[in-house]
Amino acid sequence: MQNKYLLWDFDNTLAYQDGMWGQTIYDLLQEYGYRSIRLEDIRPLLTSGFPWHTPEMSHEEFFGGIQWWDYMTLHFSKIIHQLGINETLSSKIAGQIKIKLRAATPP
Numbered sequence: 001m002q003n004k005y006l007l008w009d010f011d012n013t014l015a016y017q018d019g020m021w022g023q024t025i026y027d028l029l030q031e032y033g034y035r036s037i038r039l040e041d042i043r044p045l046l047t048s049g050f051p052w053h054t055p056e057m058s059h060e061e062f063f064g065g066i067q068w069w070d071y072m073t074l075h076f077s078k079i080i081h082q083l084g085i086n087e088t089l090s091s092k093i094a095g096q097i098k099i100k101l102r103a104a105t106p107p
Contacts, residue, residue, distance in 0.1 A: 021046050024100050025080065028093050037083050045079045069098050 022042045029037050047053070050072075051062050063071045077094035081087055 020101075021076075021097075024097050024104075025076065025093075028096055028100060029080070029083070029085075032089070032093060034083075034085065041083060042079070045082055049075045049079075073097065 022039055025042050026037070026039045051057075051059060054062060066074075073091075073094045076097050077087070077090045080090040080093050085093065
């Protein structure tokens with residue numbers, strides 16, 4: 001029998017960055033020259049699509065067999081695309097969110 005573990009990271013415990021998801025997306029968009037997109041444009045798009053928004057679903061059901069970061073990268077790509085960025089660049093920017101968050105997390 002394989003042991004299963006649950007690691008729960010409440011905001012600001014294991015990882016912390018001002019604004020977390022929204023600020024990270026905003027910072028990356030700024031780096032790519034999208035200066036007209038405001039943090040206030042991003043925040044409403046972060047109110048769904050995370051596993052904690054549907055606590056009635058198991059993670060297996062929610063993620064559909066996809067690893068956590070792979071799923072979240074797809075989700076972030078859709079959010080960035082909703083902001084008016086083409087799909088290819090949305091995917092590229094979304095792929096950098098994990099890297100940027102990890103770089104901001106103290107060891």
